[in-house]
Amino acid sequence: MDLVQLQRQLVEYRTSLYHEGFLDEQFTQLQELQDENNPEFVVEVVTLFFEDSERLLNELTKALEQQNIDFNRVDAHVHQLKGSSSSIGAQRVQKVCIAFRNYCEEQNVEGCLKCLQQVKNEYSLVRTKLKSMFQLEQQILTAGGSIPM
Amino acid sequence: MAVAGEVLPSGSQELHVLAVDDSHVDRKVIEKLLKISSCKVTAVESGTRALQFLGLDGGKGSLGFNSFKVNLIMTDYSMPGMTGYELLKKIKQSSAFREIPVVIMSSENVLTRIDRCLEEGAEEFLVKPVKLSDVKRLKDCIMRGEKEENGGRRVHKRKFEDDSHPPSSTPTSPSTPLASPSLTAAPFACDIATSELLSSPLHSSKRAKLRNSD
Numbered sequence: 001m002d003l004v005q006l007q008r009q010l011v012e013y014r015t016s017l018y019h020e021g022f023l024d025e026q027f028t029q030l031q032e033l034q035d036e037n038n039p040e041f042v043v044e045v046v047t048l049f050f051e052d053s054e055r056l057l058n059e060l061t062k063a064l065e066q067q068n069i070d071f072n073r074v075d076a077h078v079h080q081l082k083g084s085s086s087s088i089g090a091q092r093v094q095k096v097c098i099a100f101r102n103y104c105e106e107q108n109v110e111g112c113l114k115c116l117q118q119v120k121n122e123y124s125l126v127r128t129k130l131k132s133m134f135q136l137e138q139q140i141l142t143a144g145g146s147i148p149m
Numbered sequence: 150m151a152v153a154g155e156v157l158p159s160g161s162q163e164l165h166v167l168a169v170d171d172s173h174v175d176r177k178v179i180e181k182l183l184k185i186s187s188c189k190v191t192a193v194e195s196g197t198r199a200l201q202f203l204g205l206d207g208g209k210g211s212l213g214f215n216s217f218k219v220n221l222i223m224t225d226y227s228m229p230g231m232t233g234y235e236l237l238k239k240i241k242q243s244s245a246f247r248e249i250p251v252v253i254m255s256s257e258n259v260l261t262r263i264d265r266c267l268e269e270g271a272e273e274f275l276v277k278p279v280k281l282s283d284v285k286r287l288k289d290c291i292m293r294g295e296k297e298e299n300g301g302r303r304v305h306k307r308k309f310e311d312d313s314h315p316p317s318s319t320p321t322s323p324s325t326p327l328a329s330p331s332l333t334a335a336p337f338a339c340d341i342a343t344s345e346l347l348s349s350p351l352h353s354s355k356r357a358k359l360r361n362s363d
Contacts, residue, residue, distance in 0.1 A: 029281065052174055
């Protein structure tokens, strides 16, 4: 595939991510902060998000496996996940977190477990998509092109 | 205007901001926002660390070193251990640091929370995610404030708002009585309601920037 095709593919892919609600305006904000001084900024922030999320999802799984669930603890983790997903514009993850927190407040175990599964799915999806997007970007850069905005 | 008193670090106009947030992602983002806005940044992960940096934890810390002078503190509200609100209180209780503007950041725009923070002396309450425009606006505000501090006595926070409207300037508000000599001659006399009407850009900084809530 030639450079122009790659660039077009990237733009289409990125647009679809916004269209399908995987990413929101906050992600655009992050891209706008990236410059020649720090050309890896977005990748770095997103990598931190991946690390944070994986840790939090593990904690959440453990917390919800307990005999006596500490809903405050669960809520605290979800709050953090909601915060970081919001900071990078991972809109679908953020939305599930909102529902998740409501179930925590109600101390609804089933609701929480359902949300945990949902948030894991959404996280997995956005992670895959962002990685694909970064790969496309890398291909463009390797081919000597620039990333279209 | 001759500069008296505290000088900004290394004689430059660079603001030194202390950012406090337990989220690694948010620390990285705020750091970038501030660097892009030509600010020097120290990012720490907790209120405790922030107090340590300021030297408020009982240790000598960095007290007395001009290069560590902090011009603005931006802190997350919800943090484990010490919350941003508790940190705000500690700073405002300290004679050495109470003049430093403190901005609270939170993903939740709860009115009672916002009021509480503003009442305790927070400069502004920003709803996350924080945008570049928020940081730019803040920076302008603080820079103006620093100039006031260097050029004249900054006795009370409210006075600094009034100082931005010296007697010789044209009134920004259509209501002429506000520009009357009696008001400007005794700025302390104006109450909150009157100063709100002056629609100074500084006043908008007192308002919490509300976004679409969850």
